[in-house]
Amino acid sequence: MSPDQYCQQKAAASGSSFYYAFRLLPTEKRAAITAFYAFCREVDDVVDEVTDPNVARTKLAFWRQEIEALFAGAPKHPVTKAIERHIAPMQLPASAFHTVIDGMQQDLEKNRYLNIDELRGYCYRAAGVVGEVSARIFGMRTMNDPRTLEYARLLGESLQLINIIRDVGEDARRGRIYLPSDELTRFGVATSDLLHAKSSPEFVSLMQFQHDRAASTYKAALAALPAEDKSAQKSGLAMAAIYRTLLEEIRRDGFRVLEHRVALTPIRKLWIACKTAAFA
Numbered sequence: 001m002s003p004d005q006y007c008q009q010k011a012a013a014s015g016s017s018f019y020y021a022f023r024l025l026p027t028e029k030r031a032a033i034t035a036f037y038a039f040c041r042e043v044d045d046v047v048d049e050v051t052d053p054n055v056a057r058t059k060l061a062f063w064r065q066e067i068e069a070l071f072a073g074a075p076k077h078p079v080t081k082a083i084e085r086h087i088a089p090m091q092l093p094a095s096a097f098h099t100v101i102d103g104m105q106q107d108l109e110k111n112r113y114l115n116i117d118e119l120r121g122y123c124y125r126a127a128g129v130v131g132e133v134s135a136r137i138f139g140m141r142t143m144n145d146p147r148t149l150e151y152a153r154l155l156g157e158s159l160q161l162i163n164i165i166r167d168v169g170e171d172a173r174r175g176r177i178y179l180p181s182d183e184l185t186r187f188g189v190a191t192s193d194l195l196h197a198k199s200s201p202e203f204v205s206l207m208q209f210q211h212d213r214a215a216s217t218y219k220a221a222l223a224a225l226p227a228e229d230k231s232a233q234k235s236g237l238a239m240a241a242i243y244r245t246l247l248e249e250i251r252r253d254g255f256r257v258l259e260h261r262v263a264l265t266p267i268r269k270l271w272i273a274c275k276t277a278a279f280a
Helices: 003-014 017-022 027-049 053-071 078-084 094-109 116-138 146-166 168-173 181-187 191-195 201-224 234-252 266-278
Strands: none
Touching: 003 027, 003 078, 017 027, 017 234, 027 053, 027 078, 027 094, 027 116, 053 078, 053 094, 094 116, 116 146, 116 234, 146 168, 146 201, 146 234, 168 191, 181 201, 201 234, 234 266
């Protein structure tokens, strides 16, 4: 199996909305974003699937070393081998890969957030920087255009906020609560309510507040994107449209995220992606 095939298999197995958006790209860009996404899946799986925190830390340390090897021209893992040829033409910075690992490390060390400022810091490490790298891969008329990178950062943040809403129940069962503590207090929702999947009118109001913030961040992201880069960024826009639809499905479902995980079908994701790309 070649490095590219390994990454393709890793991306396809996830069933993520990202995979459907990638299909819109030309061959080389699709290979680059698939390899980068496979890297993100590898380090994310360390946190989600490894039950011993010390083992997880060791695995993340391996990935830090592997990124150093990648940028020194000596990658060993199939994922980093697949990424190597894209670094120079797409100006992918080593710091971005380390920041992604920082986000995963934070999941090992921290499972509560005091306020939205703390949460936004996490969102950048977990998703904003992913948006920035993705934007570089998709292409910009002017490389490092701060407007397009701001769009990408905000879009990543909005998608992470939507993930947090979708996964409230699942995360709580893992002992993680991403909803800011001061907002739980403001809306009268106890931490124990999340841990015991106890919904209430107060919880629904809290989730509507989270919905509105995610939606406004999404709107700010789209407003930041320069018109001349809209076509190049159509894969990101397609992914965003899938997530925006998911957010509204969660709202229509009455924010029953403590009971189950709302998801879109693969065919619906593909339809949304194609429809969005046609108008980008």
